[in-house]
Amino acid sequence: MNGRKISLLAVFIGLSVVGASIKIPAIIGSVALDAFPALLAAVFFGGAPGAVVAAFGHLVSALLGGMPMGPLHFIVAVEMGVLAFSFAYMWKRKWLASVFFVFGNTVLAPLPFIYFYGLAFYSALLPSLLIGSLVNTVVALLLIPRLHSFFKGVYDKGAVKG
Incomplete structure (x- = not known):
């Protein structure tokens, strides 16, 4: 991995940090706008870089929220x-990608926590996860077409032209 790729991922992780500071009221303090930079990175740079941004973005969001879990x-x-x-x-x-992300983040991702915290925790978390997932997805859907030409091919070759 070269310096350009690392720098671009760092920028998107930084955007996740900013988004992690914007909390959505929830039963726990880590539902935030930290996912939309990962969705942007996933579309612009590919699945693996998007996954890295998503994972680090969530961890930073959780750290800012006090690591409640x-x-x-x-x-x-x-x-x-x-x-x-x-x-x-x-x-x-x-639209399939968007619906899958919202459904996966709202319904599927918290399923393992039924075992740890119970069904009441899962049920209480769903509304705030739904709102957070929808907001993150809508922000990503609004920004992707506007930024696509700027980031096209930047990750693999060439420099950002401004």
């Missing part, structure tokens, strides 16, 4: 990485 946030980070990777894979069908 402790080491279980690493499970969420992996789930976010898988969701961002899947979003990139399905991007040719934008």
Whole structure:
């Protein structure tokens, strides 16, 4: 991995940090706008870079929220990485990718936590996860077409032209 790729990923992780500071009221303090930079990175640079941004973005969001679920946030980070990777894979069908991301982040990702915290925790978390997923997805869908020409081919070759 060269310096340009590392720098671009660092910029998008930085955007995740900014998004992680914008919290959505929830039963826990880590539902935030940290996912849309990962969705942008997934579309612009591919699934694996998007997954890296998603995982680090969630971990930073959890750190800013006080790590309310402790080491279980690493499970969420992996789930976010898988969701961002899947979003990139399905991007040719934008609405399918968007619906899958919202459904996966809202319903599927918190399923393992039923075992740790119970069904009441899962049920209480769903509304805020739905709102957070929708907002992250809508922001990404609004920004992707506007930024696509700027980032086209930048990750693999050439420099950012401004």
